[in-house]
Amino acid sequence: MASRLKFENSCEVGVFSRLTNAYCLVAAGGAENFVSVFEAELAGVIPVVRASIGGTRIVGRLCVGNKNGLLLPHTTTDQELQHLKNSLPDQVVVQRIDERLSALGNCIACNDHVALTNPDLTKETEELISDVLGVEVFRQTIAGNILVGSFCTFSNKGGLVHPRTSVEDLDELSTLLQVPLVAGTVNRGSEVIASGMAVNDWAAFCGSDTTATELSVVESVFRLRDGRPGALGADVRKSLVESCFV
Amino acid sequence: MSGGRKRPAPAPFAGFSPFARSLLFSPASGYCKLPLPNASAAADGPHQENAGMPPPPPKRAKQAEPSSDDEERHSSDADGASGSDSDSSLECSSSDGDDASQELETVQADFAFFDPKPSDFHGVRLLLKTYLDSKPWDLTGFVDLILEQTTVGTVVKMADDEEEEGEGNGGDKGDGGNDDDLFGLITVLNLGRYGENRCIKDLKEYLLAVCGNKDSEKKLKSLLEEKASSVGLLVCRRFVNFPYEMVPKLYDSLFDEVSWATEDEPTQELQDSFRFKQYLLVARILERKTNPKHNAKNNKDDDEEPVIYPKLEDEIFRELSSWSFTFPIRADQSAQQEMKNYKEMGLVMCVKAEAIPKFRKRLEALVSE
Numbered sequence: 001m002a003s004r005l006k007f008e009n010s011c012e013v014g015v016f017s018r019l020t021n022a023y024c025l026v027a028a029g030g031a032e033n034f035v036s037v038f039e040a041e042l043a044g045v046i047p048v049v050r051a052s053i054g055g056t057r058i059v060g061r062l063c064v065g066n067k068n069g070l071l072l073p074h075t076t077t078d079q080e081l082q083h084l085k086n087s088l089p090d091q092v093v094v095q096r097i098d099e100r101l102s103a104l105g106n107c108i109a110c111n112d113h114v115a116l117t118n119p120d121l122t123k124e125t126e127e128l129i130s131d132v133l134g135v136e137v138f139r140q141t142i143a144g145n146i147l148v149g150s151f152c153t154f155s156n157k158g159g160l161v162h163p164r165t166s167v168e169d170l171d172e173l174s175t176l177l178q179v180p181l182v183a184g185t186v187n188r189g190s191e192v193i194a195s196g197m198a199v200n201d202w203a204a205f206c207g208s209d210t211t212a213t214e215l216s217v218v219e220s221v222f223r224l225r226d227g228r229p230g231a232l233g234a235d236v237r238k239s240l241v242e243s244c245f246v
Numbered sequence: 247m248s249g250g251r252k253r254p255a256p257a258p259f260a261g262f263s264p265f266a267r268s269l270l271f272s273p274a275s276g277y278c279k280l281p282l283p284n285a286s287a288a289a290d291g292p293h294q295e296n297a298g299m300p301p302p303p304p305k306r307a308k309q310a311e312p313s314s315d316d317e318e319r320h321s322s323d324a325d326g327a328s329g330s331d332s333d334s335s336l337e338c339s340s341s342d343g344d345d346a347s348q349e350l351e352t353v354q355a356d357f358a359f360f361d362p363k364p365s366d367f368h369g370v371r372l373l374l375k376t377y378l379d380s381k382p383w384d385l386t387g388f389v390d391l392i393l394e395q396t397t398v399g400t401v402v403k404m405a406d407d408e409e410e411e412g413e414g415n416g417g418d419k420g421d422g423g424n425d426d427d428l429f430g431l432i433t434v435l436n437l438g439r440y441g442e443n444r445c446i447k448d449l450k451e452y453l454l455a456v457c458g459n460k461d462s463e464k465k466l467k468s469l470l471e472e473k474a475s476s477v478g479l480l481v482c483r484r485f486v487n488f489p490y491e492m493v494p495k496l497y498d499s500l501f502d503e504v505s506w507a508t509e510d511e512p513t514q515e516l517q518d519s520f521r522f523k524q525y526l527l528v529a530r531i532l533e534r535k536t537n538p539k540h541n542a543k544n545n546k547d548d549d550e551e552p553v554i555y556p557k558l559e560d561e562i563f564r565e566l567s568s569w570s571f572t573f574p575i576r577a578d579q580s581a582q583q584e585m586k587n588y589k590e591m592g593l594v595m596c597v598k599a600e601a602i603p604k605f606r607k608r609l610e611a612l613v614s615e
Contacts, residue, residue: 008380008577031380188386190368209371209386 002204002219005037011187011207012195014153018060018105019198019205021112021156022067023088024048027057041203049087053080060198061105064149066112069093069132073102095132099125106149109194111156114177116140116148138176143169153194155201158221160184160193182221186210356405357429357492359499362393366401369428373483377528378452379592380577388445392433392481397511398503398520399433400496402484430484430492432500436519437526438475449479453528453594456573462594465569469526469596478504478522480597486556493559494610501602524568525597529560531572532588554588562608563595570595 007016007030016027017038024042026035028050038048053062054075063072069092072081076096085094099122101107107118108129115135117126130137142151143162151162152173159181161173174181186196187207197206197218204218219225362370371389392399404427440446450470457463469477482496507520532554555561564570572591597605 006382009375009378009382009385031382033382188367 001041002206002215002222002224003037003041004206004208004210004215005034006208007031007034011190011209012192013205013207014060014105014193014195014198015058016060017198017205018063018065019200019203020046020066021200022046022092023065023070024198024200025051025059025063025070025084027059028052029057037205041205047087047089049084051080051084051087061103061150061195064104064108064110064129064133065092066110066133066135067092068112068134069095071104071108071129071132072096073104074098075102093132095128097125097128104149105194106147109149109152109154110135111154111177111179113156114138116142116152116173116177118146118148120146140173140176142173150192150194153197153199154179154181155199155222157201157223158182160186160197160218160221162191162193164191180221182217184214184217184221186214186218188214357402357489358405359400359402359496361396362399362401362431362433363396364393366393366428369403370401370431373428373431373485374481376530376577377481377483378449379456379575381452383448383452384443384445386445387443388449391435391440391443391445392431395433395435397507398500400431400499400503401428402430402488402492402496403428430482430488430496432480432482432496434478434480434500434504434522434525436475436522437470437477437479439519441474446479456592457571457594458573459571462569462571465596466571466594469524473524475519476521476523478520478525480525480527482527482557482559484557490558490613494606494613497559497606497609501606522599524599525602527560527563527593527595527597529555529557529563529593529595530575531555531560531591531593533572533591535587535589550587558612559605559609560593560595562605562612563597564593566601566605566608567595567597 005013007013007027010016016030016034018025019038023046024038026038026048029052035048035050042048051059053059053072054077056062062075063070065071070084070088072084072095074096081094081096088094097104101118101121107121109116110129110133113135115129115133115137117129117137117139119139119141121129121139126137126139129135140148142148143165145151145162153160154177156179158179159173159177161170161181161183163183163185165173165183170181170183184193185191186193188209188211190196190207190209196210197204199205199218199222201222202224204222204224206215206218210218367389370392371385374385374389377385377388435446437446437450453466454463454470457466480500484496504520504522508517511517511520534550534552555564570593572593575590575592
């Protein structure tokens with residue numbers, strides 16, 4: 001199910017949180033009502049961890065992860081790294097990487113199987129992504145923009161991309177990612193999809209400015225009406241799925 | 247500007263928009279000068295005005311951080327050269343000329359004033375994000391309210407954005423001109439007329455809650471309740487590097503629109519809603535923290551200003567106000583080094599409408615110094 005919330009008057013939920021199928025990171029020090037919405041949906045299923053990265057609250061844009069691992073930028077302090085290692089489940093590999101482009105969340109978009117990356121990332125980073133996150137890495141641009149992590153977001157069930165992505169690009173990406181994709185917006189026309197929302201296989205959180213239309217698109221492309229985690233028809237990755245328009 | 251008065255150092259020019267980034271990363275690209283918007287005023291509608299005068303001769307550039315490899319400057323179709331020259335010499339004080347080989351690049355930029363439109367939603371929302379404190383309130387509703395009031399209210403954008411959309415009417419809007427960045431906003435909202443809107447109710451509740459002073463609380467309460475229909479909430483927000491030459495024009499355009507509205511609005515009720523007797527302002531200031539450790543070094547403290555006004559006209563407003571109060575801001579304070587002795591505070595002021603002509607004169611004088 002999709003929920004709408006705000007972080008201190010900002011609708012950029014994806015900036016202050018990082019949601020995956022195995023854990024959820026939220027900005028430390030923010031108001032309690034932000035974290036409580038996450039906890040209401042996720043508590044008991046996956047841990048909701050309050051964290052900061054490099055002393056900042058923009059955890060969603062600085063780190064990237066999936067159920068296999070979490071990648072942190074070089075600005076992460078040792079205490080923060082240790083805190084995350086302690087709080088996350090054991091099977092999640094937490095790794096701090098040395099990449100000049102430190103806003104990993106803006107450069108990399110991934111689910112549990114595939115990752116799209118900024119073409120400017122170094123080879124070592126790509127290899128690390130592939131090792132730690134256990135994904136296949138593709139260098140791509142979205143609607144001519146190199147910040148793939150900002151302008152698209154996808155889970156194992158579906159994805160939402162920048163509204164001005166062409167139909168050919170949409171088809172190509174959908175084939176690469178093996179999930180249905182839709183070009184759309186969140187937060188009342190904001191094109192920065194990933195900053196405006198956080199999503200995993202069974203829950204989505206959008207900014208409170210998201211219109212009902214946008215929310216229904218999110219719910220349908222991410223298949224959120226299907227029920228609780230690990231529910232029916234889980235693995236559709238094997239079957240080739242064409243892009244799906246709602 | 248008056249000598250000895252310390253203005254907070256201009257913040258480094260952040261690349262917050264595609265336009266700004268193009269300035270930062272392409273020093274060699276001259277921005278081609280557009281024909282004055284006046285020439286195409288007919289196409290753009292009766293209310294579009296630019297900041298009046300013919301463009302001044304190029305000013306000396308304002309240097310950004312030494313690490314960035316070029317200069318950028320804003321010129322505006324504003325006051326005559328004399329005002330801009332003295333201004334630019336002050337603005338250039340941060341340029342130490344530490345890189346002798348650096349050329350002073352001048353980039354021309356034309357700003358223009360427009361009526362608020364629904365497509366300005368994201369820009370206005372960004373400007374108003376820090377209007378009140380971090381406690382959630384109906385900001386979206388507030389932005390919608392401002393955008394609906396097209397007769398009184400002005401937004402400041404780059405001059406060519408509107409032209410692109412006007413020409414591409416009916417067809418697809420140009421990709422580049424889409425994220426039209428708002429640089430500034432000014433408007434005034436009648437608290438009585440909009441009293442039933444949730445955003446205004448949230449605002450009133452918030453102001454009454456943060457008011458610590460019993461005396462001011464009484465006055466505020468009467469302003470917000472009995473006298474609300476003659477009170478205007480004056481909202482002026484802009485980015486920190488907004489050129490000061492345009493500020494008097496911004497206020498002039500607002501007060502002119504208010505006086506036109508008292509005649510042009512369709513109904514008597516609407517006309518009366520713009521006959522404000524008082525203006526309410528919510529602003530931010532920086533107050534020096536009283537640090538007991540510093541008492542020993544008294545002379546050092548005297549060099550620092552007790553209060554810094556990020557928007558200079560707020561100081562004039564405060565002096566002309568009938569009453570005002572400050573309240574602490576709980577949101578994250580900025581970690582700038584020079585500002586570490588200062589605490590960010592909110593400032594609420596009530597200014598009588600009769601004081602406005604005095605304000606306009608003093609603002610004009612301040613900017614032309």
